Amino acid sequence: MLERVDGELLRSDLARRPLARPGSPGRAFSMAGAGRVWLVCLLALACAQARSGSHGGERGMTMTGIRVTVTTDKAAYAVGEPVALTLQVENRSDSAVSFEFATGQRYDFLIVDAAGETVWRWGAGRGFIQMLGAERLEPGASLVYRERFAGELRPGAYSVTGVLPVRSGGLEARSGFDVR
Numbered sequence: 001m002l003e004r005v006d007g008e009l010l011r012s013d014l015a016r017r018p019l020a021r022p023g024s025p026g027r028a029f030s031m032a033g034a035g036r037v038w039l040v041c042l043l044a045l046a047c048a049q050a051r052s053g054s055h056g057g058e059r060g061m062t063m064t065g066i067r068v069t070v071t072t073d074k075a076a077y078a079v080g081e082p083v084a085l086t087l088q089v090e091n092r093s094d095s096a097v098s099f100e101f102a103t104g105q106r107y108d109f110l111i112v113d114a115a116g117e118t119v120w121r122w123g124a125g126r127g128f129i130q131m132l133g134a135e136r137l138e139p140g141a142s143l144v145y146r147e148r149f150a151g152e153l154r155p156g157a158y159s160v161t162g163v164l165p166v167r168s169g170g171l172e173a174r175s176g177f178d179v180r
Contacts, residue, residue, distance in 0.1 A: 065091060065092045065093025065094075065097070066089065066090070066091060066092070066093070066097060066137075067089070067092055068087070068088070068089050068162070068164060068171045068173045069087075069088050069090075069173050069175075070087050070088075070109070070160055070162030071086045071088075072084060072085060072086075072177045074177070075177055076177065076178040077153075077178070077179050077180070078179070079153065079155060079180075080152050081179075082148050082150045083111070083148070083153075083160075084146070084148050085147050085148070086144065086145070086146050086162075087107050087109065087144070087145040087162030087163075088142055088144050088145075089137065090141075091139055091141055091142070092140075094139050096136055096139060097136070097137045098134050098135070099135045099136075099137065099164065099166045100132065100166060100167045100168070101132065101133045101134065101167060102132060102167050103128040103129060103130055103133075104128040104129035104130075104131060104133060105123055106135065106143075106145065106164070107162065107163065107164055108162075108165060109149075109160060109162055109163070110122075110160065110163070111149060111159070112160075113153075113154075113157075113158055114156050114157045114158070119158075120149055120151055122149075143164075145162070153179045154179065155180055156178070157177075157178050158177055158178070159175065159176045159177075160174065161174045162174075
């Protein structure tokens with residue numbers, strides 16, 4: 001069980017209490033079983049996230065007061081025209097939130113074609129410091145990351161995914177755009 005203390009999520013004493021040996025009469029659950037329950041709950045929560053619309057069919061993710069959106073500056077582009085990408089993470093809650101990262105990478109963008117093939121990933125081939133880090137987001141504040149894709153895309157429909165690669169599994173949002 002998790003509890004919030006000064007904006008930080010901490011495990012309660014119940015979750016830290018040692019378990020009885022397998023087969024002993026006092027054993028109520030196993031950590032493996034508890035982990036599976038949490039995983040199922042997190043997956044169900046992720047699937048039920050609210051979505052919203054904007055440029056290019058933006059779909060954002062709202063999770064415990066955090067809203068993640070990705071946008072393009074236009075809904076349609078000419079072949080060879082640069083695509084401006086924006087990933088925004090907003091804290092709509094009443095308390096500060098900390099995002100923990102496993103590396104120096106704080107965001108990523110992916111462009112995927114209609115066939116589902118990734119045609120560009122901002123973080124591919126980049127080196128990131130291998131060090132734990134965190135970003136604190138105060139109530140009402142936002143993190144904004146911007147990049148520009150300057151490669152050439154063939155005419156067609158594309159989706160862009162903006163990712164905040166946090167240690168707890170990553171937060172992401174998707175949007176779409178066309179190349180004509």
